[in-house]
Amino acid sequence: MFARPQIQALLVAVTLLAVLLPYWWLAVLWSKESISREDTQFAFATTTFLLVMVIADMAFLIRYYQVKRKREILEMTRELRASEEALRLTNKKINLLSSITRHDIRNQLTALKIYLELSRITPADPEKAAEYVEKEEQIALAIERQLEFTRQYESLGVNTPVFQDLASCIGESKAGLNLDGIAVQVAGIPGAEIYADPLLKKVFFNLFDNSLRHGGRGMNAITISAALSSGRLVITFEDNGIGIEAGKKELIFDREYGQNTGLGLFLIREILDITRIAIIENGTPGSGARFEIMVPAGAYRVTS
Numbered sequence: 001m002f003a004r005p006q007i008q009a010l011l012v013a014v015t016l017l018a019v020l021l022p023y024w025w026l027a028v029l030w031s032k033e034s035i036s037r038e039d040t041q042f043a044f045a046t047t048t049f050l051l052v053m054v055i056a057d058m059a060f061l062i063r064y065y066q067v068k069r070k071r072e073i074l075e076m077t078r079e080l081r082a083s084e085e086a087l088r089l090t091n092k093k094i095n096l097l098s099s100i101t102r103h104d105i106r107n108q109l110t111a112l113k114i115y116l117e118l119s120r121i122t123p124a125d126p127e128k129a130a131e132y133v134e135k136e137e138q139i140a141l142a143i144e145r146q147l148e149f150t151r152q153y154e155s156l157g158v159n160t161p162v163f164q165d166l167a168s169c170i171g172e173s174k175a176g177l178n179l180d181g182i183a184v185q186v187a188g189i190p191g192a193e194i195y196a197d198p199l200l201k202k203v204f205f206n207l208f209d210n211s212l213r214h215g216g217r218g219m220n221a222i223t224i225s226a227a228l229s230s231g232r233l234v235i236t237f238e239d240n241g242i243g244i245e246a247g248k249k250e251l252i253f254d255r256e257y258g259q260n261t262g263l264g265l266f267l268i269r270e271i272l273d274i275t276r277i278a279i280i281e282n283g284t285p286g287s288g289a290r291f292e293i294m295v296p297a298g299a300y301r302v303t304s
Contacts, residue, residue: 083160112139161275163193173204188226191304197274206264207237215241233300238290249281275299
């Protein structure tokens with residue numbers, strides 16, 4: 001643990017005094033041998049001591065600011081490299097998603113055209129016509145969901161990743177959600193900050209929303225905690241709902257899995273991956289969902 005600035009300053013002063021006192025003593029001895037008058041000896045020794053102190057202080061300050069500036073440049077370089085890597089990865093993700101989304105919407109439009117044609121050629125069969133209309137409505141809703149998700153996804157990388165207070169992100173993410181009857185407990189490391197895309201709040205919003213949607217009627221508690229483990233910061237989000245089936249723990253992060261499920265969890269993983277933060281689900285089926293967010297060294301800091 002680093003000492004407070006006042007203690008550091010005191011240590012520097014004591015060190016300088018210990019280094020300079022021998023020079024002052026040598027000046028006193030020299031003045032006694034070379035100067036006969038005592039008042040002149042004192043003035044010479046004092047002047048020599050002050051001169052040496054000024055020179056030492058200048059050397060110390062110059063070196064101090066050189067080291068400080070070097071550290072600032074190294075920190076700026078690290079942040080710049082991290083931002084460049086995040087931007088490169090984000091552009092790659094957006095280009096890939098745009099290509100996939102165009103392909104999916106094109107397929108949906110092809111299916112829509114087929115059902116429209118079937119509706120046109122079977123006007124005398126009301127039952128079939130109603131079935132085709134229902135299919136057309138489902139396709140239209142699917143296209144609408146894809147376009148809405150694309151709008152959210154394109155927000156990735158718009159702003160440079162920054163360090164964000166973990167507790168504040170969790171608190172702000174709950175705004176607008178109906179958590180009546182849900183006991184929410186947050187425990188962890190005070191002052192923990194995460195280096196992530198500014199959409200980090202969206203990560204916790206989607207996790208809360210996922211618990212509310214799929215936790216089941218008995219889900220009435222959500223716990224969020226953070227702890228250091230093997231050089232990483234591990235953030236755990238868990239509820240006491242029905243949990244995730246063993247065979248679906250990885251599928252839930254797929255963009256095409258489920259309805260109103262895969263898009264949110266897929267977006268979570270994509271937001272975190274911009275700064276190489278991983279997320280997994282390792283809860284026990286029947287005992288609640290449990291998501292672990294693993295923040296690597298360099299992507300978190302503790303300010304208090």
